[in-house]
Amino acid sequence: MITGETNQETRRSVVTREEWVEARRALLAREKAFTRERDALSAARRELPMVKVEKSYLFEEPNGKRSLAELFEGKRQLIVYHFMFDPSWDEGCKSCSFVADNFEGSLVHLSARDTSFAAISRAPFAKLEGFKKRMGWKFRWLSSSGTDFNYDYHVSFRPEDVAARAVEYNYEKKPFSGSEAPGLSVFLREGNDIFHTYSTYARGLDLLINTYNYLDLTPLGRQEQGLPYGMAWVRHHDKYDAP
Template sequence: MLHHQIVSHDAWIAARKRFLAKEKEFTHLRDQLSQERRQLPWERVEKNYVFEGEHGQETLADLFGKHHQLIVYHFMFGPDWDIGCPSCSFWADNFNGIIAHLNQRDVSMVAISRGPLQKLQAQARRFGWTFKWVSSSGSDFNFDYNVLFSPEAIEQDQALYNYATQKVKYAEWPGVSVFFKDGDQIFHTYSTYSRGIDMFNTAYHYLDVVPKGRDEDGLPFDMAWVKHRIAYES
């Protein structure tokens, strides 16, 4: 970084304006992509999924509350784990404070994990999280939305993740799914996985504008640096 090009203020402004043109082009392309995403066809949700929440059993329809739109973060937390995935916890730190804002635009947001509700609640208290987090234990929800894979699928390299069969090491994987409720009918409108969930992580966007970026080169894997937030404090 010490060998980075250093220029005069006028030269810096000129370079910045050239790059600004590219940023504006990207913004317009992103707007177009977002519009196309909203125009994708929907599929009807036929199963009656039931989850365990703070007040007992809740259906997928219940998770909407009074809103028509629902965002689900598929949070990796296996039934026998003591704490949720560090990476998913990183994402949760980013969306914990925004739920009230989403509600103003007719959107509910929840996290769904297979872990027992008591374990989910314990981590939420420890991390100071207030978002709604329910357990899908005993439900097909994680399998049906392709964030959970059987031992057989893993062994045969047949895990269907990010819309293609993958060679994966673990049963649990992250993702984001979106649903719309119209009366008694629920529709699945969108799901994204892998790098597709990058856009939901505000911290990554801030890291992308600093000189060293995410600074993940040379790590065993990209997110090897990520820990539970409370682990940084020790």
């Protein structure tokens, strides 16, 4: 049975209110320093050089094929979430689904900041549409089937690279056992030109997961100690047992 129960102990000190406020102020100083460093890091991210996208890609959605330029929908910026969905799978990755559960509330706000959003996967569009309906999602999700898009942005891996233990992921070549990995890429449109400005992978996606951000505020945290891997507890949201 999948439940929300945990045996994790907090081992926290019990103190007076005055002692707690003193400890909280000390932590607040660290939090403020972290916020300033995060702001500086975000500024550095915006100053990264960019690469012109020279290759043409066509993605499938209900109304036919769409180019990368069309995904901007008139906006200057495009965020693409690389959703793990191998063509042979019957359902999308549970961890990517965990991330995707956080998308929809942001879309109208992204649009107000001249930014479009789409998820892209290698599975055929019919599989994406069926799984999307099952999950109750409304965000734009397209198939890159038949294109090099996933390979070019290093979120899908060819069998020969997996066999050679030379998969390029998160900016290094490494052994990798699967055909898919998660990521996010950002593109900028300047006139008729499109530029790739940023991609992040692995733990770089943590910021997208509000559930983690909430849990990180709690005494028990993410409760992932002792699991085979961090998200081993995660399920598709229709597979948790009722409380």
